[in-house]
Amino acid sequence: MxxxxxxxxxxxxxxxxxxxxxxxxxxxxxxxxxxxxxxxxxxxxxxxxxxxxxxxxxxxxxxxxxxxxxxxxxxxxxxxxxxxxxxxxxxxxxxxxxxxxxxxxxxxxxxxxxxxxxxxxxxxxxxxxxxxxxxxxxxxxxxxxxxxxxxxxxxxxxxxxxxxxxxxxxxxxxxxxxxxxxxxxxxxxxxxxxxxxxxxxxxRKSAITQFSDVRQYTVEMLVEPRSSLEGKSIEEAGLRQLSGLYLVEIERRGHILPAVSPKERLESGDRLVFAGVVDSVVDLQKIRGLTPATNQVFKVNVPRPERSFIEAVVSDTNPLVGKTVKEGRFRSRYNAAIIAVSRNGEQLRMKIGEIVLQAGDTLLLEAPAAFTENHRNSRDFFLVSELLGSNPPRHDRAVLSISILLGMVVLVSAGVLSMLKAALLAAGLMIVSRCLTGNNARRAVDWxxxxxxxxxxxxxxxxxxxxxxxxxxxxxxxxxxxxxxxxxxxxxxxxxxxxxxxxxxxxxxxxxxxxxxxxxxxxxxxxxxxxxxxxxxxxxxxxxxxxxxxxxxxxxxxxxxxxxxxxxxxxxxxxxxxxxxxxxxxxxxx
Structure with a gap:
């Protein structure tokens, strides 16, 4: 040798x-x-x-x-x-x-x-x-x-x-x-x-499974009409086993259902109140059939798939301190919708629009990616950070993305294309069909x-x-x-x-x-x-x-x-x- x-x-x-x-x-x-x-x-x-x-x-x-x-x-x-x-x-x-x-x-x-x-x-x-x-x-x-x-x-x-x-x-x-x-x-x-x-x-469990995050958010979600969740029990809908998240109560037609049983059936229009850590709150937004209870989400002038979740800490010089979210017209002022609010670990049992903002409140926002750059050095916020990979899902393209995947598998199995060619074609179709943005495609690769x-x-x-x-x-x-x-x-x-x-x-x-x-x-x-x-x-x-x-x-x-x-x-x-x-x-x- x-x-x-x-x-x-x-x-x-x-x-x-x-x-x-x-x-x-x-x-x-x-x-x-x-x-x-x-x-x-x-x-x-x-x-x-x-x-x-x-x-x-x-x-x-x-x-x-x-x-x-x-x-x-x-x-x-x-x-x-x-x-x-x-x-x-x-x-x-x-x-x-x-x-x-x-x-x-x-x-x-x-x-x-x-x-x-x-x-x-x-x-x-x-x-x-x-x-x-x-x-x-x-x-x-x-x-x-x-x-x-x-x-x-x-x-x-x-x-x-x-x-x-x-x-x-x-x-x-x-x-x-x-x-x-x-x-x-x-x-x-x-x-x-x-x-x-x-x-x-x-x-090896992630920190989230230990429920050690000090930022405890309260968030409200609505059950969409004619969604797959309607008629399912809390347990069947998978809302009981959410890691780092707790279903506090359900508001249904003006009545509050506290200490919700896992066998409780969901109805269209139910307002679900959750409390939990930030990553779990973000995951909650991705469940098909649930939508943020605040209608401000749909008034932000950027399509939802092009937004991401951002955490921002309210400063003592913010002009909205002492005002409710609704009075301060937060969405109009910042082009961002508040999804949840965390305040020293306490649960804020009120609608988002009724919360009186205080210095030190941590806001979970749904906003255009440009929000981070625009307000990173703003006197209105102490800290602004984007949660990477937190874009709201494009549920309307879920069937399309699965079809692309199955098409790739069929082409390879039938010997029509090599694995590389079929994968490149599938990746291209994911981007062209807007199942995935170019920026997120670049981030997805584990170098x-x-x-x-x-x-x-x-x-x-x-x-x-x-x-x-x-x-x-x-x-x-x-x-x-x-x-x-x-x-x-x-x-x-x-x-x-x-x-x-x-x-x-x-x-x-x-x-x-x-x-x-x-x-x-x-x-x-x-x-x-x-x-x-x-x-x-x-x-x-x-x-x-x-x-x-x-x-x-x-x-x-x-x-x-x-x-x-x-x-x-x-x-x-x-x-x-x-x-x-x-x-x-x-x-x-x-």
Whole structure:
């Protein structure tokens, strides 16, 4: 092996150890590794930057925009209500996430499935007081293992099957032949997550779930006529489980209903009074069928989708101090509507227009984005800050955004367009159809995730080009010697899983294919069990976030550390390997 290969392996090892034993950001560490190899001349600039032009990396970036379109139109709420429902426990919540995802991933590209569900699961977890870190890694694992159930479940299966057809001049695998191993692996992942996640997955809740925000707002919402909420109980409408928010009372036809029962049925025109923290108040505005009780919202001279929520603290020099909101004509003066008011944590049980403003009141406003710049240095307010991503949803385009997503999935599944082309088309349609604004599309892209993916490709290129990957594969397989085929099969699984953790799953599969063929020939046995194990091992990347792109996609939103994947994923990788050794030789004999 060349000196360059040894240096590359050393650099990658240092990167892995740094990620495992420190809290350094993954993008900083991996880009540092790529930079070092570039400076040493082991990587050319073209190879170092190849990840930035990689189709998979760009696809993930574009899918962030598609997901943002679903969120901006409120389609995410529809998905959580119809697909995920109401969980009875953490284990039940994990199954509600993993079951549909594994089923979808068996027939669809798992990247858009995960991209679509990350924001939905985030909102769902917050709504039902669940730790999102207990759900997003299982989401990724289910997407990965679901793809092993069919021939079209992952691109790895198709690539290896194509290599096998070319080598043997046969027909290759049938559509559901892999289900013999894929379904047991899926069941194993489900059982493993349900049993061990309470100990091995971190419990990371956002501050909002702790209800520690000192800014307690009182906000009023109306049930819109002929909305989907009409006739539903408080519990059925999902208004009882709102994190950080409490339904104080209902005003109905002039009568007050305090201490509202969860079985109370909503009626058109009900005025619902909530008290809670700012993020929950913002989420409340996004529920389809509810509208702010103040009609001032509809008098602001900028369309609602182009506004955002802004917090402003009233100063002692504000000319409206001592006046009611209605008397001071707040909306006319500032072109902004007051959604809620917070005053030293006390509940202001009166209509917004009747509140007498005081210095120090924190106002939650719905206003044009320009409000922040116009009043940042104004003497009327002590502090003005925009809540990013708080635009009122475009509910009228929810069906359109879901149609765009389904169209993208159909085009990819039918083979009409590649994943990248379909994703670009869908993202463009989201913007053109005004499901999403250009500014929010730019904000939607998680650049940290993309940098990690690009850097991973750069390190993989170095390992591949220097011969390091080939050396590692052959050395590990050589440990099996000319012994029993089961030992050789175990060596193939271990070598492929290790390479998948360091380079892409497709690259690992292509690299290992000739190795397993030569091993089967030397042992004078059928190569079929080796090929099947190769397919599973190349996809069974649970132990690192960089081994599979869905792991990377949930890395940031789940608040995970690199070590979380090793702790949770390494035992699972070994268990999947044992299951392969038990099942594969029986279904596909040597």
């Amino acid at each position: 060349t000196v360059d290969a040894w240096i590359t392996i050393a650099v990658i090892t240092v990167c892995f150890l740094t990620l495992v034993f420190t809290r350094w950001a993954a993008d900083v560490v991996l880009m540092g590794g790529v930079t070092l190899l570039l400076v040493l001349g082991i990587l050319t600039p073209e190879a170092a930057l190849s990840g930035l032009a990689n189709e998979g990396m760009v696809t993930v970036g574009v899918l962030f925009i598609v997901s943002a379109g679903l969120k901006e139109t409120g389609a995410i709420n529809w998905l959580t209500d119809s697909l995920l429902g109401r969980p009875r426990s953490l284990a039940n919540a994990q199954m509600r996430v993993m079951g549909p995802v594994a089923g979808f991933s068996a027939f669809l590209n798992n990247t858009p499935v995960v991209a679509m569900l990350i924001p939905a699961v985030n909102d769902w977890a917050r709504k039902y007081h669940l730790s999102v870190s207990k759900l997003l890694m299982p989401l990724s694992y289910a997407a990965i293992v679901g793809g092993t159930c069919t021939l079209i479940g992952t691109s790895t299966n198709l690539i290896v099957n194509g290599l096998m057809i070319k080598e043997s001049d046969g027909d290759g695998l049938t559509m559901f032949e892999l289900a013999w191993i894929g379904v047991p692996c899926t069941l194993l992942v489900f059982i493993y997550v349900l049993v061990v996640s309470k100990w091995l997955l971190p419990e 940290q995730v993309l940098i990690v993916i690009a850097a991973s490709f750069g390190l993989g290129q170095a390992l591949y080009q220097t011969g390091g990957a080939d050396y590692l594969a052959n050395r590990i397989v050589a440990l099996a010697g000319d012994g029993h085929p089961i030992i050789a099969l175990a060596a193939v699984y271990f070598a492929t899983a290790l390479l998948t953790a360091m380079i892409t799953n497709n690259a690992a599969a292509v690299l290992m294919f000739p190795v397993v063929l030569s091993m089967a020939t030397s042992l004078d046995v059928s190569f079929m069990p080796f090929v099947i194990v190769l397919m599973v091992a190349a996809s069974a990347s649970f132990a690192t976030p960089i081994g599979y792109q869905t792991n990377l996609m949930v890395f940031g939103p789940g608040g995970y550390h690199f070590s979380d994947y090793i702790r949770m994923g390494l035992p699972l990788t070994l268990l999947i390997g044992v299951l392969c050794l038990l099942i594969v030789p029986v279904v596909w004999p040597f």
